[in-house]
Amino acid sequence: xxxxxxxxxxxxxxxxxxxxxxxxxxxxxxxxxxxxxxxxxxxxxxxxxxxxxxxxxxxxxxxxxxxxxxxxxxxxxxxxxxxxxxxxxxxxxxxxxxxxxxxxxxxxxxxxxxxxxxxxxxxxxxxxxxxxxxxxxxxxxxxxxxxxxxxxxxxxxxxxxxxxxxxxxxxxxxxxxxxxxxxxxxxxxxxxxxxxxxxxxxxxxxxxxxxxxxxxxxxxxxxxxxxxxxxxxxxxxxxxxxxxxxxxxxxxxxxxxxxxxxxxxxxxxxxxxxxxxxxxxxxxxxxxxxxxxxxxxxxxxxxxxxxxxxxxxxxxxxxxxxxxxxxxxxxxxxxxxxxxxxxxxxxxxxxxxxxxxxxxxxxxxxxxxx
Amino acid sequence: xxxxxxxxxxxxxxxxxxxxxxxxxxxxxxxxxxxxxxxxxxxxxxxxxxxxxxxxxxxxxxxxxxxxxxxxxxxxxxxxxxxxxxxxxxxxxxxxxxxxxxxxxxxxxxxxxxxxxxxxxxxxxxxxxxxxxxxxxxxxxxxxxxxxxxxxxxxxxxxxxxxxxxxxxxxxxxxxxxxxxxxxxxxxxxxxxxxxxxxxxxxxxxxxxxxxxxxxxxx
Amino acid sequence: xxxxxxxxxxxxxxxxxxxxxxxxxxxxxxxxxxxxxxxxxxxxxxxxxxxxxxxxxxxxxxxxxxxxxxxxxxxxxxxxxxxxxxxxxxxxxxxxxxxxxxxxxxxxxxxxxxxxxxxxxxxxxxxxxxxxxxxxxxx
Ligand code: HEM
Ligand code: HEM
Ligand code: SF4
Ligand code: SF4
Numbered sequence: 001x002x003x004x005x006x007x008x009x010x011x012x013x014x015x016x017x018x019x020x021x022x023x024x025x026x027x028x029x030x031x032x033x034x035x036x037x038x039x040x041x042x043x044x045x046x047x048x049x050x051x052x053x054x055x056x057x058x059x060x061x062x063x064x065x066x067x068x069x070x071x072x073x074x075x076x077x078x079x080x081x082x083x084x085x086x087x088x089x090x091x092x093x094x095x096x097x098x099x100x101x102x103x104x105x106x107x108x109x110x111x112x113x114x115x116x117x118x119x120x121x122x123x124x125x126x127x128x129x130x131x132x133x134x135x136x137x138x139x140x141x142x143x144x145x146x147x148x149x150x151x152x153x154x155x156x157x158x159x160x161x162x163x164x165x166x167x168x169x170x171x172x173x174x175x176x177x178x179x180x181x182x183x184x185x186x187x188x189x190x191x192x193x194x195x196x197x198x199x200x201x202x203x204x205x206x207x208x209x210x211x212x213x214x215x216x217x218x219x220x221x222x223x224x225x226x227x228x229x230x231x232x233x234x235x236x237x238x239x240x241x242x243x244x245x246x247x248x249x250x251x252x253x254x255x256x257x258x259x260x261x262x263x264x265x266x267x268x269x270x271x272x273x274x275x276x277x278x279x280x281x282x283x284x285x286x287x288x289x290x291x292x293x294x295x296x297x298x299x300x301x302x303x304x305x306x307x308x309x310x311x312x313x314x315x316x317x318x319x320x321x322x323x324x325x326x327x328x329x330x331x332x333x334x335x336x337x338x339x340x341x342x343x344x345x346x347x348x349x350x351x352x353x354x355x356x357x358x359x360x361x362x363x364x365x366x367x368x369x370x
Numbered sequence: 371x372x373x374x375x376x377x378x379x380x381x382x383x384x385x386x387x388x389x390x391x392x393x394x395x396x397x398x399x400x401x402x403x404x405x406x407x408x409x410x411x412x413x414x415x416x417x418x419x420x421x422x423x424x425x426x427x428x429x430x431x432x433x434x435x436x437x438x439x440x441x442x443x444x445x446x447x448x449x450x451x452x453x454x455x456x457x458x459x460x461x462x463x464x465x466x467x468x469x470x471x472x473x474x475x476x477x478x479x480x481x482x483x484x485x486x487x488x489x490x491x492x493x494x495x496x497x498x499x500x501x502x503x504x505x506x507x508x509x510x511x512x513x514x515x516x517x518x519x520x521x522x523x524x525x526x527x528x529x530x531x532x533x534x535x536x537x538x539x540x541x542x543x544x545x546x547x548x549x550x551x552x553x554x555x556x557x558x559x560x561x562x563x564x565x566x567x568x569x570x571x572x573x574x575x576x577x578x579x580x581x582x583x584x585x586x587x588x589x
Numbered sequence: 590x591x592x593x594x595x596x597x598x599x600x601x602x603x604x605x606x607x608x609x610x611x612x613x614x615x616x617x618x619x620x621x622x623x624x625x626x627x628x629x630x631x632x633x634x635x636x637x638x639x640x641x642x643x644x645x646x647x648x649x650x651x652x653x654x655x656x657x658x659x660x661x662x663x664x665x666x667x668x669x670x671x672x673x674x675x676x677x678x679x680x681x682x683x684x685x686x687x688x689x690x691x692x693x694x695x696x697x698x699x700x701x702x703x704x705x706x707x708x709x710x711x712x713x714x715x716x717x718x719x720x721x722x723x724x725x726x727x728x
Contacts, residue, residue, distance in 0.1 A: 027706035029663035035702070036682055038634070039691035045632035171372075227541075228372070238542050244641035247608070252463050252482035266641075271467060278377065278543040284639045290688040297642060307543070308372045314381060320546065321464035322471040324382040327389055331472065338394040342401025350405055 016217075017056035030055075037218070041211045042233040042282065054218045061217055062121040063128060064114060064155060065099035068148040069141050069175045069184055070131030074166035075101050077203035078210070080289075094217060097125070100143065111144045118158050126216060127159035129187050132168040132175045136183030152190065161195045161222060162187060165209055167305060170198040170229070177311035188229060195222045198229035202305035205286050208234045228308070230280065239276035239302050242284035245269065263299060273317035275304030377547040380554065388554035395561025396569060403573060415584050422583015423576035430575045443502060447495045454492025458485055458528065489532050496525045520563050526552040609638050610648060617652075620696035621676055630697035645692075652677060652694075659703060665690075669700055 014022075020030055034052045038045055067075070079102075096102070097117030100110055117125060129152065134140035138147035156162060164187040167173040175184035188196045199212050212231055215223050223231040240246065248254070248268040255262035255269055268274070279302050283294040296302055301317070304310040314324025371379070433445050459465060463479040470476035479485075500521055503509045530549035533539060540548075560566065582588065613633070620631035635645060653673035661667035666683040678695040680702065 026663060026712075027708040028661070028702060031702055031706065032661075032663050032667060032682055035680075035693065036691045039636050039693075042637065045634050045693060048632075238537075240542070241537070242639040244639055244644075250482060252479060252485075254463065270464070278374070278546060280541075285637060290690075291636060293642070304374075308374045309378055310374070312378055313374075314378070318471075319464065319467045320381075321468045322381075323385040323468065324378065325386045327385065327472045328474070330386050330389055331393055334390045334393045335397060338397035339401070341394070342398040343405070345398055346401045346405030349402055350407070353406065 014060055015056065016058040016060070019060070037214055040207050041215050041218075042286070051218060058218055058220070060095055062095045062097050062117050062125040063213075064097055064117055064125055064159075065102075065128040065130075066151060066155060067099075067101060068129065068131030068133050068152070068169070069182065070166065070168050071174075072101055073203040074130040074209070075099075077201075077206045078165075080206050094213075097121075107144050111146070114155070118155060122158040124160050125158065126213075127155055127162045128165055128213075129162060129169045130165045132172045132182075132184035132186060133190060134175070134182035134184050136181070140182045149190070152187070156191050156194055159194060161197065161216060162191065163197045163199060163212060163216070164188065164229075165199045166204060167200045167202045167308075167310070170200040171308035173202065174311060176309070196229055197222055197225065197231060200228075200230060200235075200306040201281060202303075202310070204306070205234075205282055205288060207286055208282055226280070230306075234282040234286070235280045235306065237280065239279045239281055239284055239296070240274075243276055243296055244284070245296060258299065269296060269299075269301040271319055272301045273315065273319055274301035275307070275310070275313065275316075275320060276302040277320060279304040279307050279310075281306040373541060373543040373547065377543045377550075380547050380550040384551065384554055388557040392557040392560055396566075399561050399566060400569070403570070411584060413584075416586025417583050419580035419583045423580035426579025426582075427572050427575045430571075430578075443498075447499050447502070451492050451495035451499065454488050454495060455524070455528075457488045458492060458531070461485060486532075486535065489528055489535075493525065493528050493532065496521065496528070516563055519559070520565050523552075523556045523559055523565070527556055609640060610644055613638065613648060614651065617674075617677055617694065617696060621674070624676055624696055624698075630695065632696075633694040635692045635694065649679065652679065661702065667702070669703055 017030075020033075025033075031048070031052065034048050034055060035045070037055070038048050038051050041051075043051070095117075098110065098114040100106070103110060103113070105113060131141075131148075133148045133152055135149065138149060141148045143151060164170045168175060168184070169187050172180070172184045172186045172189075175182055176186070188198065197212055197216070199209055201208065211234065212223065215221075215231070223233060226232050226235055228235075240249070243249075245266060245268045248266070249270055253262065253265075253267045254271040255267045256271055257263065258272065270277075274296070276296065283296070283302070287294040287297070303316050304313060314322070318324065433441075438445055457480065460469075460477075461480040462485040463482065466476045466479050480488075503513055503517075503521075527549060530545065530552045534542070534545040534549045537545065539545070556565070560568070616633065620633075623629050623631065635648075640648075655671040655673045655675060657669070657671035659669040661669060665685045666687065668679075668681045668683075670679045670681075671677070672679060676696060676698065678697065678700050680693045680695055680700050681689055682691045684690050
């Protein structure tokens with residue numbers, strides 16, 4: 001072995017390959033890890049050698065995770081990511097310097113850890129955010145007396161990149177739902193000068209969160225994003241376009257209720273309110289719970305959780321082709337008003353006509369010669 | 371505005387505004403027409419106005435032989451796209467869901483592939499009608515800007531609907547939102563243009579028939 | 590409870606429901622041809638294809654079992670199976686909790702992960718050398 005290999009490297013300088021070796025992980029295990037990672041990142045298996053090479057040399061990054069107006073569902077989801085051993089390798093490798101749900105320290109001690117990590121890794125750390133930021137009143141949500149807005153802006157300054165996890169951080173989510181009482185906004189509403197990766201979902205699929213994190217840790221780059229800042233590998237196609245029930249949609253075979261013949265035969269859930277046609281997410285291929293199943297396979301229509309304002313689409317069980325307002329009522333009120341208006345206008349026309357008749361003069365030769 | 375916000379708007383307030391203008395417009399125009407009245411006919415009736423009128427509303431749907439021979443194209447293409455409009459608007463499952471939401475009841479749909487094929491036929495027929503209009507010297511001469519507008523507003527929902535179903539060119543929420551928006555444009559303009567013929571045809575035909583009926587001649 | 594009163598949800602197992610099964614089998618055939626002609630291997634990630642319930646089983650059943658079934662103990666279990674079609678392998682990786690974490694169909698003479706890796710061989714060499722040295726010193 002070469003000399004500088006034996007040299008004791010500080011933890012931060014160790015590459016991922018060093019960490020694996022020091023834990024006695026064989027090359028074969030490493031290859032298996034890379035294969036699983038490629039699959040998790042939704043990359044072609046042809047990329048496995050490249051991933052192996054990149055991971056071998058990946059440095060240990062510092063990660064700061066901020067949680068604002070959120071329900072912790074996203075963190076719950078993350079900790080359910082199914083590749084247990086594999087993820088733990090990644091998470092052993094990254095230095096999660098601040099995550100106030102997962103860390104033991106609290107209050108000011110925790111804030112000190114965050115500030116220390118920021119200072120030490122300025123310009124290099126990865127910032128992960130879940131939850132929306134209330135702009136109505138800073139007091140709506142604070143951590144150790146610091147408003148969410150201040151903490152985000154301060155922490156974002158030294159970040160190499162930001163990953164917004166969950167629909168709240170990406171578009172405002174539930175707090176932003178009409179009438180948005182806290183004035184909730186998303187991360188990219190506030191930050192314009194940093195690369196932001198949006199990983200929406202309520203919650204996002206666990207392996208999608210880890211897949212995006214792993215992509216950044218492996219390659220140190222931002223994956224290709226769509227117009228809403230979402231990685232295309234996961235959000236490039238709509239649920240509807242990859243849904244195994246699609247042949248039934250195309251034929252016009254729909255479940256009408258949750259327990260009719262159609263539902264039992266696995267027909268399309270469009271009439272039960274499925275938002276799959278307008279929702280971009282990886283559920284149809286990646287699936288949930290170790291690839292066991294996913295909402296539509298379980299017989300429930302897609303809610304559209306990875307799209308902005310999915311709470312305000314008029315109801316989860318209202319089909320996409322249905323208007324969201326009460327049009328029946330609108331129509332009745334309009335008709336009543338219009339009949340009255342119509343009669344009034346008609347009467348006006350009639351009186352105009354009558355006065356025209358009354359004022360009518362016979363046309364003479366003189367008139368025509370004018 | 372994000373594409374989903376756009377979609378939510380056209381499904382919500384946008385649709386509401388369009389329906390208000392559509393219904394108010396139609397009722398007011400009907401009131402105007404009906405209240406304008408007709409001069410009392412002093413001649414002694416030789417037959418029933420009602421039966422002549424009702425008969426004509428139906429009979430005018432079938433062109434007589436000489437009309438058909440004179441304008442075979444207009445009749446065939448006209449029939450095709452009107453039937454096509456009926457099928458796509460009223461017999462497509464997602465559309466029926468919308469009517470069910472408003473009226474409280476629905477009706478059976480045609481299989482989607484049939485509607486899909488019908489949409490293509492309708493679009494082609496409408497294109498043919500326009501081509502005919504623009505190539506025939508006389509037709510072209512009597513065509514107003516409004517006629518082109520009406521044609522445009524009729525074909526737009528068909529084209530955007532077809533694009534939305536087949537997801538051509540844009541993201542799915544945008545396509546669907548554009549489709550519904552194009553329908554809203556149609557609704558808003560409907561009562562104030564020649565599109566009103568979809569309702570007034572009954573009045574004008576009834577009147578034509580009623581005149582004959584009153585005189586006791588064949589309507 | 591009689592068996593007919595058991596509600597079966599969404600059990601729609603049909604060979605060509607998503608229309609992805611047949612093309613996949615054809616892709617495998619094509620890849621085999623490629624392997625014969627050029628020696629090039631192909632790997633297909635089964636998690637990248639939308640499949641209806643039961644369709645993955647259908648694919649695996651169609652491919653069947655061949656002569657080789659290997660088990661690997663590396664960060665959890667892995668199963669490497671040659672199907673009844675020589676050259677077509679199914680590689681399944683499990684994690685510590687025996688959950689499938691990824692599944693590939695590999696069209697190759699032998700999946701790479703089965704061969705001993707150069708780094709591991711080198712490490713093995715040093716380990717063996719040290720063991721022998723220790724033995725010598727003890728004696
Ligand atoms: C029962 C209802 C309707 C009847 C009886 C009817 C009847 C007619 C007739 C007799 C014509 C003229 C001849 C022809 O070009 O075929 C016509 C033209 C037309 N109709 Fe209708 N129509 C109805 C509903 C509608 C509706 C709902 C729409 C639009 C959504 C529509 C759009 C048009 C257009 C665009 C034309 C002009 C075609 C051209 O450019 O030559 N019609 N209709
Ligand atoms: C507000 C009223 C309407 C709503 C909410 C509505 C909604 C929809 C929806 C949800 C689809 C399916 C799109 C997809 O699969 O992604 C669709 C398709 C379509 N719509 Fe509408 N629509 C309306 C009115 C109309 C009207 C008035 C027309 C025709 C003049 C029309 C023509 C079509 C056509 C041609 C298709 C494609 C059908 C196919 O190719 O199979 N729609 N519409
Ligand atoms: S269940 Fe939903 S996503 Fe699947 S085909 Fe039907 S509408 Fe599309
Ligand atoms: S099926 Fe739809 S609502 Fe359900 S998790 Fe996936 S994207 Fe979200």
